[in-house]
Amino acid sequence: MPKLIIDNIEVEVPAGTTVLEAAKKVGIVIPHFCYHPALGSVGACRLCAMKFLEGPVKGIQMSCMVPAQDGMVVSTTDDEAAKMRSLVIEWLMTNHPHDCPVCDEGGECLLQDFTVAGGHGIRRYRGKKRTFLNQCLGDYIEHEMNRCIECYRCVRFYQEFAGGSDLGVMGSAARVYFGRFEDGALASPFSGNLVDICPTGVYTDKTARFRARYWDYDMAPSVCPHCSLGCNTIPAARYRELLKTMARRNDAVNGWFICDRGRFSNSPVNDPERPRHPMIEGREAGWDEAFDALLFRIGELCELHGEGSLAVVGSGRLALEGSALLPQLAGLLGAGFLCYFTDDGAGDRTATAVSLLNTDNAASMADVRASDCIAIVDCDLLEEGPMMLLAVRQAWRNGAPVLLVGEHSPLEQAKAASIEAVQISFLEEAPLGLFENPVVICGTKNSSPAAIEKLARAEARVACLLPGPNAFGAALLAREHGGTSLAAAVATGKVKGIVAVEADIPVELLEGVALVAAFDWLPTEVVKKADIVLPTTAWTEMDGTFVNNEGRAQRFRKVMTPGLPIKGLPERYHASADKPAPFHPPRVHRKEPPGGDLRPAWRVIMDLIERLGGEKTEEPLSGKLEALRDLDPEGEGVRIWEIDG
Amino acid sequence: MPLLTDTKALLLGFWTTWKHIFRRPVTIEYPDEKRVPYPRFRARIVLTRDPDGGERCVACYLCSAACPVDCISMQAAETDNGRRFAAWFRINFSRCIFCGLCAEACPTMAIQMTPDYEICKREIMDLVYEKEDLLISGCGKDPEYNFYRHAGIGVVNRRGGNPDEEPPVDPRSLMP
Numbered sequence: 001m002p003k004l005i006i007d008n009i010e011v012e013v014p015a016g017t018t019v020l021e022a023a024k025k026v027g028i029v030i031p032h033f034c035y036h037p038a039l040g041s042v043g044a045c046r047l048c049a050m051k052f053l054e055g056p057v058k059g060i061q062m063s064c065m066v067p068a069q070d071g072m073v074v075s076t077t078d079d080e081a082a083k084m085r086s087l088v089i090e091w092l093m094t095n096h097p098h099d100c101p102v103c104d105e106g107g108e109c110l111l112q113d114f115t116v117a118g119g120h121g122i123r124r125y126r127g128k129k130r131t132f133l134n135q136c137l138g139d140y141i142e143h144e145m146n147r148c149i150e151c152y153r154c155v156r157f158y159q160e161f162a163g164g165s166d167l168g169v170m171g172s173a174a175r176v177y178f179g180r181f182e183d184g185a186l187a188s189p190f191s192g193n194l195v196d197i198c199p200t201g202v203y204t205d206k207t208a209r210f211r212a213r214y215w216d217y218d219m220a221p222s223v224c225p226h227c228s229l230g231c232n233t234i235p236a237a238r239y240r241e242l243l244k245t246m247a248r249r250n251d252a253v254n255g256w257f258i259c260d261r262g263r264f265s266n267s268p269v270n271d272p273e274r275p276r277h278p279m280i281e282g283r284e285a286g287w288d289e290a291f292d293a294l295l296f297r298i299g300e301l302c303e304l305h306g307e308g309s310l311a312v313v314g315s316g317r318l319a320l321e322g323s324a325l326l327p328q329l330a331g332l333l334g335a336g337f338l339c340y341f342t343d344d345g346a347g348d349r350t351a352t353a354v355s356l357l358n359t360d361n362a363a364s365m366a367d368v369r370a371s372d373c374i375a376i377v378d379c380d381l382l383e384e385g386p387m388m389l390l391a392v393r394q395a396w397r398n399g400a401p402v403l404l405v406g407e408h409s410p411l412e413q414a415k416a417a418s419i420e421a422v423q424i425s426f427l428e429e430a431p432l433g434l435f436e437n438p439v440v441i442c443g444t445k446n447s448s449p450a451a452i453e454k455l456a457r458a459e460a461r462v463a464c465l466l467p468g469p470n471a472f473g474a475a476l477l478a479r480e481h482g483g484t485s486l487a488a489a490v491a492t493g494k495v496k497g498i499v500a501v502e503a504d505i506p507v508e509l510l511e512g513v514a515l516v517a518a519f520d521w522l523p524t525e526v527v528k529k530a531d532i533v534l535p536t537t538a539w540t541e542m543d544g545t546f547v548n549n550e551g552r553a554q555r556f557r558k559v560m561t562p563g564l565p566i567k568g569l570p571e572r573y574h575a576s577a578d579k580p581a582p583f584h585p586p587r588v589h590r591k592e593p594p595g596g597d598l599r600p601a602w603r604v605i606m607d608l609i610e611r612l613g614g615e616k617t618e619e620p621l622s623g624k625l626e627a628l629r630d631l632d633p634e635g636e637g638v639r640i641w642e643i644d645g
Numbered sequence: 646m647p648l649l650t651d652t653k654a655l656l657l658g659f660w661t662t663w664k665h666i667f668r669r670p671v672t673i674e675y676p677d678e679k680r681v682p683y684p685r686f687r688a689r690i691v692l693t694r695d696p697d698g699g700e701r702c703v704a705c706y707l708c709s710a711a712c713p714v715d716c717i718s719m720q721a722a723e724t725d726n727g728r729r730f731a732a733w734f735r736i737n738f739s740r741c742i743f744c745g746l747c748a749e750a751c752p753t754m755a756i757q758m759t760p761d762y763e764i765c766k767r768e769i770m771d772l773v774y775e776k777e778d779l780l781i782s783g784c785g786k787d788p789e790y791n792f793y794r795h796a797g798i799g800v801v802n803r804r805g806g807n808p809d810e811e812p813p814v815d816p817r818s819l820m821p
């Protein structure tokens with residue numbers, strides 16, 4: 001490990017680390033644009049100058065291009081280096097428009113920060129600025145080319161890292177243009193990362209256009225709930241509206257990026273249709289009244305149809321806290337069935353996958369990126385876990401062959417990330433034994449439990465994609481507490497009442513059921529049909545835990561206060577309820593935000609447990625899961641097997 | 646000698662008082678009589694318009710960020726031609742300390758302090774001003790300035806049409 005001295009501080013870094021990174025390690029951040037840890041160095045922006053005083057190279061150098069070596073003595077504060085940086089940033093700014101006030105990047109803009117840090121303040125250049133025409137890049141990304149500083153990060157990410165082919169660089173001299181050949185939506189399923197990766201405001205999130213500034217966001221470390229991979233995110237909200245989602249770095253899981261589904265699926269949280277009040281037979285009620293009604297109706301049901309005619313249903317999207325309390329609730333209610341999955345197949349396949357995985361063979365996305373041969377078995381990654389495809393591409397870029405196994409692994413997914421994949425029919429044909437670090441990726445949507453079981457015999461590590469962000473946790477609990485699937489329970493003909501906790505149940509299964517109670521935050525079909533509705537909080541409105549597809553428990557934090565967004569607040573919450581709602585927020589004082597009387601699902605279950613005479617606690621995770629109480633939301637998460645021992 | 650200095654101090658005091666009996670009073674009989682402050686006096690805040698009559702404020706949130714008592718709030722929105730403006734803009738004058746930091750932060754000269762200091766109200770909600778209460782029809786100070794004639798985003802002038810800009814380039818051109 002080379003040892004060097006930067007600004008009189010001795011630092012030791014792994015071989016191959018650039019001097020720029022080595023300086024970062026001791027807290028010295030030198031302005032830089034073209035270098036990005038995920039994309040590497042190209043030395044294009046010329047901003048990261050440092051002066052090398054001793055060692056193998058001397059003089060002013062681009063620190064992102066020089067690997068740290070023994071005996072180097074480097075100064076970042078040297079006058080010559082500082083002057084160079086200030087001149088470089090000055091000329092990078094010569095064409096930059098005067099539009100920070102109307103730019104969505106303002107406040108979270110690397111160019112703003114590094115212009116100031118680089119020591120440039122007052123414009124001296126009096127020439128005219130070059131301008132470009134913008135393109136329409138679809139519904140999600142706004143393009144404003146005048147702001148470009150030609151760092152090439154976008155094309156390097158889009159083409160090299162993500163394998164997209166419809167965004168590139170055109171032109172020569174001062175006309176270098178980053179965009180598509182013609183107007184049109186970006187095709188890559190990872191295009192949203194351009195918003196994060198561009199150091200200026202060329203690409204901004206169109207869905208959050210002109211809505212807020214960085215310093216006003218409600219933000220917290222969170223976990224994406226839109227598939228089982230559990231990518232780390234930072235959702236940003238303002239005025240009780242979830243505006244956008246940014247990627248959060250976690251090297252063991254998603255790395256630096258997230259997929260477009262995870263980034264742009266914010267609208268359900270702001271849906272005006274969301275259940276906002278407890279409802280009894282379609283009528284708004286208070287919490288106590290709704291609890292009483294629910295318990296009364298359940299009592300009636302048991303009298304009429306006998307004990308055990310009730311099913312308590314969880315799901316793969318219900319956070320671990322709620323899932324872990326379900327068995328206790330089912331016990332106290334005298335429910336005959338505890339279900340974590342609705343349909344037979346998904347439950348079985350998830351259960352098989354979960355029992356197959358263990359601490360040695362479960363592959364994380366980091367393992368996939370480092371793998372030297374990948375087989376994708378009966379799985380469309382674009383549907384079941386898009387970021388896994390980006391991980392596969394990184395392995396492929398390093399030379400790993402990619403095999404698509406079985407009829408349910410479409411070639412389109414490989415094409416979407418420009419991976420050259422080979423299609424084969426059976427996993428047995430894959431020469432996994434020839435490689436050191438092979439990984440088999442398997443879906444649970446279209447494969448059979450038998451096929452999943454076979455993976456245990458493949459000489460490779462396994463990554464299974466599961467139905468839901470906490471499907472792993474749900475399957476573990478189902479195994480421990482003897483859960484069945486709702487379809488199987490209904491097939492016995494005994495189910496006369498259903499308590500659905502954030503569960504999506506097909507309408508057919510609700511037929512002939514006398515009592516349906518739904519605890520949910522989404523306006524699902526079950527909620528619309530339910531006799532009693534108890535509104536819960538979305539994942540951004542509560543603290544919780546998801547166990548991702550490789551058994552990694554990750555904590556997400558409360559991002560925002562629940563309540564109806566100020567934008568579009570109905571008349572009834574304004575000062576004069578009979579006039580059309582004004583543009584501005586209400587001119588009345590309130591203790592609680594309107595429509596904000598929601599409770600996290602686990603809290604609703606706990607309140608019920610308390611009413612039924614169970615022990616009330618503030619800690620939903622108990623027993624073996626107690627070890628997860630102090631999970632660090634900004635850490636890498638904890639594999640479920642690590643807490644067992 | 647304390648006796649001597651004490652007597653001197655006492656007499657000096659009486660003398661000063663005596664002198665003032667013959668001076669003109671400085672107290673103003675407000676509200677019958679009103680003083681006109683200097684134009685730079687910092688009191689009631691307004692939102693001004695640019696010389697072309699458009700709203701100057703682009704809802705950039707800089708004034709609300711600068712405000713030390715957090716009494717400004719707003720929501721930005723966009724018109725069909727890409728102009729950014731404030732859908733609503735609220736200043737809570739019951740909290741404002743008239744420090745002028747908002748006006749100093751404003752990049753478009755939209756928010757300005759006026760010398761109108763008479764803003765006492767009996768009802769506290771009457772001190773919460775909405776955009777319609779704040780927006781005036783004139784330019785206030787800096788009557789020449791129109792932000793959109795300098796920002797290169799093509800709202801008032803077409804893209805590349807501001808005085809300090811070249812017309813848009815053709816990236817497909819191979820000319821040197």
Ligand code: SF4
Pocket residue numbers: 147148149150151152153154155178197198199200202203
């Ligand atoms: S568009 Fe952004 S990321 Fe791409 S070169 Fe320009 S400044 Fe860099």
Ligand code: SF4
Pocket residue numbers: 224225226227228229230231254258259260261262263385386387388
């Ligand atoms: S891959 Fe899945 S978890 Fe990751 S960002 Fe996309 S939808 Fe969310």
Ligand code: SF4
Pocket residue numbers: 711712713714715716717736740741742743744745746747748
């Ligand atoms: S004058 Fe000062 S306190 Fe009043 S709104 Fe402006 S910044 Fe805030």
Ligand code: SF4
Pocket residue numbers: 101701702703704705706707708709719747750751752753754755756
């Ligand atoms: S600083 Fe000026 S332009 Fe920006 S929001 Fe405030 S008044 Fe409007």
Ligand code: FES
Pocket residue numbers: 031032033034035042043044045046047048062063064065
């Ligand atoms: S970061 Fe080193 S040259 Fe751009």
